[in-house]
């Protein structure tokens with residue numbers, strides 16, 4: 001590991017230390033490494049790099065043709081959708097989580113496509129990638 005020192009305003013450092021305590025980071029170094037990775041991942045997403053992610057969808061399966069529409073959309077992304085898990089929430093509602101891998105822009109399009117299907121109640125996605 002390399003070491004480096006940084007200059008920081010006293011008040012900002014105090015806020016940082018409080019943040020670290022609230023978020024249970026074991027050290028300042030650990031927190032800073034986490035922030036750097038976050039920044040690199042955000043930049044990679046902006047530049048449409050390859051990412052891994054999950055897309056979680058909540059929908060009412062009683063809405064006409066919704067299951068077919070969701071399945072049809074997924075078949076359009078054979079290379080990106082690596083796995084899918086389905087859970088029946090109650091009589092009407094389903095939760096499906098897709099594990100995806102591909103260009104960030106394509107992953108966003110999958111999420112947008114799902115949002116546009118009638119009967120879909122909520123879509124949430126996260127993207128990440130391996131950084132050193």
Ligand code: NI
Pocket residue numbers: 061086087088089093094095
């Ligand atoms: Ni279901």
